[in-house]
Amino acid sequence: MEVVVVGAGYVGLVTAVTLSILGHRVTCVDVNSERIAMLKAGKSPFYEPGLEEVLAREIAAGRLLFTADLAEAVGNADCVILCVGTPSTASGAADLTDLMHAVDDIASVVKRPLYLVIKSTVPVGTNRRVVERLQQWQVAMPGGLKRSVAELITVVSNPEFLREGSALHDSLHPDRIVVGTTSKQAIIDMQLLYRGLDAPFLAVSPEEAELIKYASNAFLAMKISFANSLADFCEVWGADIRVVTKGMGMDTRIGSQFMQAGLGFGGSCFPKDVRALLYQYQAANLYGGFLQETLRVNQARITRSVNKLKRALGSLLGRKIAILGLAFKPGTDDVRESPSLYLLQALLDEGCQIKAYDPQAIPGARRLFPDVEYCASSLEAVQDADAVVVATDWPEFKELPWDQILARMRGRVVLDARNLYEREVLEKAGALYLGLGVPDGMVERRPA
Numbered sequence: 001m002e003v004v005v006v007g008a009g010y011v012g013l014v015t016a017v018t019l020s021i022l023g024h025r026v027t028c029v030d031v032n033s034e035r036i037a038m039l040k041a042g043k044s045p046f047y048e049p050g051l052e053e054v055l056a057r058e059i060a061a062g063r064l065l066f067t068a069d070l071a072e073a074v075g076n077a078d079c080v081i082l083c084v085g086t087p088s089t090a091s092g093a094a095d096l097t098d099l100m101h102a103v104d105d106i107a108s109v110v111k112r113p114l115y116l117v118i119k120s121t122v123p124v125g126t127n128r129r130v131v132e133r134l135q136q137w138q139v140a141m142p143g144g145l146k147r148s149v150a151e152l153i154t155v156v157s158n159p160e161f162l163r164e165g166s167a168l169h170d171s172l173h174p175d176r177i178v179v180g181t182t183s184k185q186a187i188i189d190m191q192l193l194y195r196g197l198d199a200p201f202l203a204v205s206p207e208e209a210e211l212i213k214y215a216s217n218a219f220l221a222m223k224i225s226f227a228n229s230l231a232d233f234c235e236v237w238g239a240d241i242r243v244v245t246k247g248m249g250m251d252t253r254i255g256s257q258f259m260q261a262g263l264g265f266g267g268s269c270f271p272k273d274v275r276a277l278l279y280q281y282q283a284a285n286l287y288g289g290f291l292q293e294t295l296r297v298n299q300a301r302i303t304r305s306v307n308k309l310k311r312a313l314g315s316l317l318g319r320k321i322a323i324l325g326l327a328f329k330p331g332t333d334d335v336r337e338s339p340s341l342y343l344l345q346a347l348l349d350e351g352c353q354i355k356a357y358d359p360q361a362i363p364g365a366r367r368l369f370p371d372v373e374y375c376a377s378s379l380e381a382v383q384d385a386d387a388v389v390v391a392t393d394w395p396e397f398k399e400l401p402w403d404q405i406l407a408r409m410r411g412r413v414v415l416d417a418r419n420l421y422e423r424e425v426l427e428k429a430g431a432l433y434l435g436l437g438v439p440d441g442m443v444e445r446r447p448a
C-alpha cells in the first residue's frame, strides 16, 4: 500500500518504520522541517532503543521517505495515518487543534479515495466529528463536477498502544490491533495494512475503538495509583509494598504488571489521558471519581517524597540534593510530565540546590530548568550532596556503587523513589535509607 503518516513523533515515526518493514511504501510528513531534515539524514529526533538502526535500513531500502510537503505526499496515498499530538488543554480536555488542522490540510488536497486512519488518542466521538468536518469540503472532479470530500475519504479509528522505551518492539509485536469502522471494506484493507503482524485483530465501532484506548490507559494508571495508595498503608505497618503487590499479582486475575509503587506515573499519555477521560465523563454528567482519585494519589507522591526528605533532613532550605533520573521512565529521553521534574520543582520551591543526572534526558530537562546543574554521571551529581533521590528506574541505577556514592556525599540520606534497592544493602554502605512503601530507616507510626 502507499501510506502517508502525518506526524513524525514517537508514534508517527515508529508506525512509519513498522509499516515500511511490513513492505509498504511509506512517506512520513511533519510540519517541523528541522525534524524532517534530521530524519532524511537517518537521525532519530528522539532517543528510542533500536530505532535509528532500523530507520537507516528502511530509508536505504527506499521504502521510507520523509517530507514536510503534505500535499505532495497525499497525492498517491491509499491510506493516511494521523499521528499528531493531542495534548491537554487547561480544562483537561484533549486539544484537537493539530488533528483538525491536519484533517483540513488533507481535505484540501485529496483527489482520490483513501483511508484516513486516526491513530492519535482522541476523545470518543472524534471519528464522527472528522466525518462531519470532511462533509464541509468539496473536491472538483474531471468534467467540472464537484463531490463531497467525505465520499472520497473513509475515516477509521485505529488507536496505538506502544510504550516509549520499547516502542519499536511494541509496534512490531502488539497485543492487539483495534480497528473502529462501520465499513466492511475498511476492515479488509486494515487487515492488509497490518498483514505480517502476529496479533489478534479486533474490529469494533469507531466509538468503541476510541474508548478502548482511553480505558486501557486509565485502567493502567489506576492500577499504579492503587499500588501507590497501598504503599502508604504498608508504611503504617512496616510492610513492603513489593511483597504485597507480588502476592496480589500471583492471582492471574490481577496480574503483577503496573503495580510498581514509587514516585508515580508521568509521560505524555497517562496523565493527559486520565484527565481527558475524566473530562468526557463530566461532559456526559457521569461521576468519574475513580479517575479523579487516580490523579490525586499520583500528585500526592511528590508531596510525600518531599515530606520524607524533610523528616530526614529537617529544613530543606539550602540543602544540596542530587536527583538521579529525569526521564518519566527508563529507556527514553522524554521528560513530558516526568514525576522526577515535578519533584525537582518542589525541591527548588523548598530552597534546595539541585544537581541532576540522567543517561538520556538532560537536554529535555535543561530546556525546562536551565539553571539546574546537570552532571555527566551519578558520581558527579552526588558530590557534597545532603541527600540523593533515585527518581527514574534506569537499569544503570540498579548497579550504583553505593560505597563510593556515600563517600562523596556530605550527608547520608538516600530516597529510593522507585523502590529499587534492599534497605540492608544501603544501610551497610552507611545510608539512611528511605523508600516509598517499603520498610525504611524512618518507620512512622503503627495504629494502637
Ligand code: NAD
Pocket (backbone or CB within 6 Å): 006, 007, 008, 009, 010, 011, 012, 029, 030, 031, 032, 035, 083, 084, 085, 086, 098, 099, 101, 102, 105, 119, 120, 121, 122, 160, 161, 162, 163, 164, 268, 269
Ligand atoms: P509527539 O508530540 O511526539 O509528535 C507529534 C508530531 O506531530 C510532532 O512532530 C509535530 O510536529 C507533528 N505535527 C503536528 N501537527 C502536524 C500537522 N498538521 N502535520 C504534520 N505533522 C504535524 O506525539 P506522540 O507522542 O507521537 O503522540 C501522538 C499521538 O499518539 C497522541 O495523541 C498520543 O496521545 C498518542 N499516543 C502516544 C504514545 C506515546 O508513547 N508517545 C503511545 C500511544 C498513543
Ligand code: UGA
Pocket (backbone or CB within 6 Å): 121, 160, 161, 162, 163, 164, 165, 217, 220, 224, 257, 258, 259, 260, 261, 262, 263, 264, 265, 266, 267, 268, 269, 270, 328, 329, 330
Ligand atoms: C503508556 C502505555 O503503557 C501504552 O500502552 C500507551 O500506548 C502509552 O502510554 C500512550 O498512550 O502513550 P508509556 O507512557 O510510554 O506508555 O509508558 P509506561 O511504561 O506505561 O509508563 C508510564 C508511567 O507509569 C511511567 O512514568 C512509569 O514510570 C510509570 N509506572 C509504570 C509506574 O509508576 N509503575 C508501574 O508499575 C508501571
